[in-house]
Amino acid sequence: MKLKLFHINTLQAPNLIGGAERTVSTVSHSLAARGHTIHVFSTVPRDSVLADVVSENFTGTYVGLKNFYWQFDGQHRSALQKLAWHAQDAWNPAMGRILGAYMDAERPDIVLTHNLQGWSCNAWQQAVQRKIPVVHVIHDQSLLCPQTAMFRNGKPCETQCASCRVLSLTRKSTQNNVTAVVAVSGAMLNRHERFGMFNANQNKTVIYNSWRGAWPAERIPLPIEIHPADGLTLGFMGRIESEKGIDVLCDAWAQLKHRGVKLLIAGTGRPDYIVQLREKYGVPESCFLGMQTPEAFFPRVDLVVVPSRAYEGLGNVAFEAMVFGRPVIVSDQGGLPEIPDAASGSVVAGGDVPALIQAISRYADSVEMLQAQSVAARRRATAFHPDRQADAYESFLVDVLHKSK
Numbered sequence: 001m002k003l004k005l006f007h008i009n010t011l012q013a014p015n016l017i018g019g020a021e022r023t024v025s026t027v028s029h030s031l032a033a034r035g036h037t038i039h040v041f042s043t044v045p046r047d048s049v050l051a052d053v054v055s056e057n058f059t060g061t062y063v064g065l066k067n068f069y070w071q072f073d074g075q076h077r078s079a080l081q082k083l084a085w086h087a088q089d090a091w092n093p094a095m096g097r098i099l100g101a102y103m104d105a106e107r108p109d110i111v112l113t114h115n116l117q118g119w120s121c122n123a124w125q126q127a128v129q130r131k132i133p134v135v136h137v138i139h140d141q142s143l144l145c146p147q148t149a150m151f152r153n154g155k156p157c158e159t160q161c162a163s164c165r166v167l168s169l170t171r172k173s174t175q176n177n178v179t180a181v182v183a184v185s186g187a188m189l190n191r192h193e194r195f196g197m198f199n200a201n202q203n204k205t206v207i208y209n210s211w212r213g214a215w216p217a218e219r220i221p222l223p224i225e226i227h228p229a230d231g232l233t234l235g236f237m238g239r240i241e242s243e244k245g246i247d248v249l250c251d252a253w254a255q256l257k258h259r260g261v262k263l264l265i266a267g268t269g270r271p272d273y274i275v276q277l278r279e280k281y282g283v284p285e286s287c288f289l290g291m292q293t294p295e296a297f298f299p300r301v302d303l304v305v306v307p308s309r310a311y312e313g314l315g316n317v318a319f320e321a322m323v324f325g326r327p328v329i330v331s332d333q334g335g336l337p338e339i340p341d342a343a344s345g346s347v348v349a350g351g352d353v354p355a356l357i358q359a360i361s362r363y364a365d366s367v368e369m370l371q372a373q374s375v376a377a378r379r380r381a382t383a384f385h386p387d388r389q390a391d392a393y394e395s396f397l398v399d400v401l402h403k404s405k
Contacts, residue, residue: 004037017072090121113136191334304318308330325375
């Protein structure tokens with residue numbers, strides 16, 4: 001059965017800033033290659049002109065945001081301006097009408113909503129009014145928290161604060177418009193259910209992320225080559241900020257560098273925070289490589305550490321490293337522990353420096369363990385292959401459509 005699918009997300013290529021955009025891009029390409037008709041909708045700055053672009057084998061539509069400002073412009077906003085923006089984003093009929101017009105013109109079989117910042121859950125209403133099934137894909141906590149991460153005072157929130165409860169009321173009150181739910185990890189699905197999102201009557205499943213850009217690594221031979229005399233090289237790839245636990249890794253490295261352990265950091269962050277890390281933990285400037293592609297970065301390191309303090313939806317960087325045959329140490333936050341198995345990595349408590357030191361030391365002490373886990377990491381990474389993701393989406397969406405008739 002060939003399907004006509006709408007994907008609705010805050011951003012899409014070339015505006016790729018995170019896992020959600022990569023996942024939408026990957027699954028869209030995969031399903032389009034199988035003969036399904038794919039149309040992806042995303043937002044762009046508010047003064048932009050509505051544009052339809054045929055890219056490779058699907059259509060992308062870029063819609064100028066109908067709100068007080070473009071949230072990615074990097075400008076400082078007052079608390080009142082932010083409140084006004086989020087209030088409008090709770091229910092945005094102007095954006096909904098644009099989607100509704102496309103639904104009338106193209107009559108998709110299913111509408112998949114992803115991150116809805118900019119669109120609002122009015123997108124659900126537009127589909128329901130036209131009797132089109134809605135599948136919502138949970139990538140993060142944006143339905144529960146305007147900041148998307150539910151992270152405050154250096155740790156994940158265990159309850160919703162008052163502002164989050166108020167701003168999520170519309171989403172909770174309209175959640176019955178959703179026919180079925182996909183979550184990118186079991187942890188993310190459980191967290192939404194815990195806070196009252198989605199009900200027992202909705203069909204739910206977990207489909208792990210994938211990223212088609214990582215899979216050229218299949219050509220890299222295994223096992224990885226490491227020379228004990230050179231010492232273990234740790235790698236971190238991501239945003240350089242406390243939420244991602246980079247300071248935890250720098251602290252652990254500072255206590256291990258006398259053993260010849262090296263550190264490479266790929267990503268960007270506030271310059272003042274990077275200076276703070278360098279001064280506090282003695283991390284050389286040469287360790288900070290800036291933005292790097294996976295194929296340029298992962299072959300340079302032996303072990304990848306994902307020490308996040310935040311409750312991650314999944315943590316794509318971990319499985320991307322494993323595609324390149326790199327074992328991973330991940331924190332126990334959110335979906336991260338679902339990525340490695342016991343043969344391909346380790347899990348430590350988020351923010352626990354001694355536990356991280358102990359985990360790193362096991363690899364530093366055993367080249368044989370590192371090489372064995374390298375092979376196991378590549379094997380485990382097949383759970384995140386684009387073909388496996390496409391199989392899961394295809395099967396689930398056909399089932400949703402049949403049950404909706």
